[in-house]
Amino acid sequence: MIYRETGVHHTTYRTDMALFRVPLARWSVAGLLVVAVVIPFFATDYWFSAILIPFLTFTIATLGLNLMTGYAGQVSLGHAAFIAVGGYTATILLIYDIPFLAAVVLGGLMAALVGLVFGIPSARIKGLYLAMATLAAQFVLPWAISRVVPLVVPTGLAVAGGDTVYPPRPNLFGLEIDSLFERYFVSLAILVVMTVFAMNLVRTRVGRAWVAIRDHDVAAKILGVNITHYKLLAFAIGSFYAGVSGALMVFFYYGVAHVGEFNLDLSLKLLGAIIIGGLGSIIGSFFGTAFIILLPIFLNISLTFLGNAAGFQVSSGIIAGIENIVFGALVVVLLIVEPLGLAKFWQNVKDYFRLWPFSY
Amino acid sequence: MTNANGQEPLLQVNNIEVIYDKVVLVLKGVSLHVPAGGIVTLLGANGAGKTTTLKAISGLLRPERGEVTRGSIYFQGRRIDHEEPPEIVRMGIVQVLEGRGVLEHLTVEENLLVGAHTRPRGDNLQDDIEMIYHYFPSLAERRRIKAGYLSGGEQQMLAIGRALMAHPKVLLLDEPSLGLAPLLVQEIFRIVRRLNEEQGVSVLLVEQNASIALEIADYGYVMENGRIVLDGDAETLKNNEDIKEFYLGLSAVGQRKSYREVKHYRRRKRWLS
């Protein structure tokens, strides 16, 4: 009814390999894009700066982590550090008058390079132990950044070895990206490109090799997959996404590069996002980001709202406590109900409608 | 339900259906009986559902997201298909897992002690351990050695011995012959027979190696594709043409058939479906 696969027959390889194999899927994606394009015309400043732009920029990072962890099975606890590398690189390049897009891409590449270095242990270590190796990135990189940045940046807010840097306003082919509206669209465009790339990537030889490594690396090796090569590639690509998202966060969201933002908490949150959203699922990255980044804000607002409606003057600390409790409990409940994440839940909904009204 | 002797069987499985993951239907109505003091064998090819049947009895399905959705299992007249494994073991059903599930990092003796976990505190376990060393003398020499370092046959012996520590009434043996040399298989089956006779333990034996299983068993069931397709006394089964053909590897005239032909033929001829 709503999502029907039956009746769609693929008579050529081209249609069979298409990104969206069912016309309806194509239409619904197109519909989502239309929504994404229309929303900003109605959004307030609040929605832009507190909901939409963070969502877009964080989702890019989540996508990268999901490629790395969800598809290739390389758990990383240092993603925020790679984000920081990308953000700082792009900011510094922008200060040196490198064009905006080039700065973003180079920021991504720099992060990829650093990610590659920290991915080297993956040749020998895996699983939880590898996660710990990447945790080292989370401690070493900010330390390095706070020492390198003051040497490179001609200006710097704090006089003393300040690692806090305001980027110049980026401009795209001569047009200044200034208003929230413009920031939103540039972020959206980049997110769409990155998403399409990710969707295609996981369907190629690389994606299949990753899944093989994730599911059983010894078996993958026996099948002739060069596992070291593909693991490193996973680190590079995942960190590239992190770097790009870092650049966008600095330019469009925070408006400032401040190393304190890219802490372990962020890394854990992103990991949480892909687990909650669904490991090895592109759409799961979107759901997960929404859950981890936006839900606490929603919770906070609605709890305050409910508290006020009920006539209590509740201190924000109590609300924050309840927010933590509810959020933590939601995470556990969600894992119990649907361990494969929100993407799986989404799948179930789709399956339900696909077969509707015949449930078996 | 009673068997031919008019006696209530020790263990009875009535028409059970097992579904994994809420999707995969593995057993489609399996019934079997194990009489007190008997050895019953369950034969069948890979994937026929033999192991699942055992796990349905011992309650080990749950961790694998399997579930008995229909039918019932009775042990000594008590329904057990929704009991937890510890309770089932306490009642006297112990499964010896396929592939010598020894606890590799524990010593032989510790393995045996763990086997007695369900017995009340304060039981004298030393006599039992000695009894097991008596049946499996090669274990006695290696009592302080980590089980992971034992040979395959010794591991299988340890697994069986460990199961005995729980004082079971029924032993569920899952392919004890797997991966062992023929001589060792012979020895293990001899011991199983002895245990059955001397200790009065009933045995439900899952095997692919039908000839040896039917040697020691009193009664046999043949499974295919999640169903029991044939059952009968061991003697009857041994003489059944189809069994001879498919499980004992003998042609109708008692000659060995080429393996290729057997497979070919099997694929064409099934009892059901």
Added chain:
Amino acid sequence: MRAKVLSLVLLFLLVAVAACARGQAPAPTPTQMAAGEPAEEASPTPKPPVESYVIGFSAYRTGPFGRTGTPFANGAVDMEKLVNLKGGVGGVPIDVMDIETGYETPRGVEAYERAKATGRMVAFIPLSTGTTYAVTPKAFEDKVVVLHTAYGISAAADGETFPYNFLAAPTYWSGDAAIIKWIQEQEGGSLKGKKIGILYLDIDYGRETLPLHEVLAPKLGYELLKYPIPWPGLEQSAVWTNIAERDKPDWLIWRLWGDSTPTALREAARVGYPMDRIVGTYWSPVAVDVLAFNPEKSVGVKHIEFVTPGTDFPVIQEILTELYDKGQGAGARDQVGMELYNRGVYNVGILVAGMQIALEEFGHPLDGEKLAWGLERVTPETLKKYGMGVADLAPEVTLSDKDHEGRGFVQVVEWDGTQFKPITDWISGFREEVDALVKQAAQKFKEENPELYQE
């Protein structure tokens, strides 16, 4: 079961989204709160011309610094209530929207936007350096006062470069300069040959005053010893062994914060470093830190203050009688009067003073621009008149359009076993060097953000 739970979760999400969409800013309550209270009669106009003036506040009672954030937040909220009980600002209640952020900058930005969405935000209290950095450019555009008392961007002391950022309290540089000045006095006027160690968290905040000391040390002849401590600084015994066994500095200046401070106190006690030779910056060691170590063992430890701690002030007494005695206090009673608490009171008080001054000139409705104008006219006299009692807490603040710091006066307070007590008058020092740093940093900000100054 699964379906049920999921639908419940979804339902909850829907409610949450609906609440966001409808309210964004959840209905502020000061008007409800003030209802039935004497506030109504006290206000000159029966119906306020504006619903309320919103002060956005990124509070953190949770997160890694929740322990230090709590008294501050409670102080601010209590002061809000007190101000509203007394009729608000010219009859208009103020609404301190304390939004919990757990010291996370994204949440801080969200809090800013949430407060801004009310359309009535005149000022924002970020209470975090990261948030200050992130909202400062926004505030330029939105014309909203950002008040960061003794943290955030020190360069904002230059009011011409930062029209909407106000410290209304000394910068870190002023603080350390005053400490050096005070130590110099203790040493009989000369620091020649003395060793002064700086124990600092190895982050921007900790490092910020190093350049000042690089300038002062050669000038005054003291030897500067640096003891960086990596965040979060819960284990410091190596540093302290160095201090005690090798360097033996004559004085220690602390630039720690949060959980690292009790640890430092403990290690100081272990190696036997004299407590009375420790002078901390504004944020360490504060009372909650000392209590988390040992009140008796910490006697003599000092830090500098821009508000006076204690409860012996009319405004604090009023809070105790009007709120806490009636069970309406925001926090624990024994935290009232702690320096962090009084700072929260001061933050709201100085904004109210600015608003009242602006009100005299412009009348209702006020906005951020007018508030900034009002704040620039805060002097000891005007603060006394309009500050609802906070002038007692910080008597020496003089702001102007050039100076958003207020001359940088601090006082040294000492732990006497039960509380921090001032042991000096309001002091400052080495203004020339400090001003040079402010100029330099402000200049850099200007160069980095040319677009904020185009017009």
Added chain:
Amino acid sequence: MDFFLELFVNGLLTGVLYALIALGLVLIYKASSVLNLAVGEMALLASFVVALAANFGAPSWLAILAGVVVMVAFGYFVERLAFRPLIGQPVISLIMATVGIALFLRGIYFILSNKWPVYLVDLGLPVDSLNLGPVSLLSSSVVGGLVALLLFGLVGYIYARTRTGLALRAVSDNQTVALSLGISIDHLWAVVWIGAGLVALVSGIVWGQRIGVQFGIAILGLKGLPVVFLGGLDSMVGALLAGIFIGVAENVVAGYLDPLIGGGTKEFLPFFIMLIALWVRPYGFFGREIIERV
């Protein structure tokens, strides 16, 4: 030499306390292969409860008893409500669940501490520094270290000598086999969670004496990570030795190097050590190697 000795001994004491945090991680990991990321929050809750009880005037023994009651209840309910329903799920989901529990505990701590701010676990232990020859130590650290060692001994004894310990070892060896022998995994998980709760209680009290009752205790949970990975996730001996090793190494190296390179050594030295160690021994020094077959 005195300088070195002081660094060494203090590092040793700190190391034992790191090992204590690691012990909580190892307990859970051995029984369920789950990395318990809530270990710091559990210690935080425990220390808060004890401090709060003491604050309300309860004598030390009663305060500790309150902590025991709360932590036992916590362990029981966490197993019952969160982990039992998750049996059979991928390990990463279980780890994520511990993050959820950590957030939950934080929420509780925040609410309670907002209402009743407490600062210190005060059990009347001396806070004086103790001078052993040239070395100055904190007496509370010494007591804490001894308690920690005692706890290690106790847990080690339980594992090696008791019936439950044997069952726990069986479960950590092979869960399915253990289940087939009638060992109740649910029951054992409850036991380890309660055990981990009690270990958290001890580390909460010890650390709460050392750094005060504050959120930092939760952050300390992270300090346990390099320790367990260095020692091997499933080895208690490894946890103890690795804890001591990291404590001593970071203190001694920081003592000598920090003045030269300007700090930060402590920040990543443990991780650096861990990285090298993982390269040499991918399963930690005492960890059980997993033999993989296709």
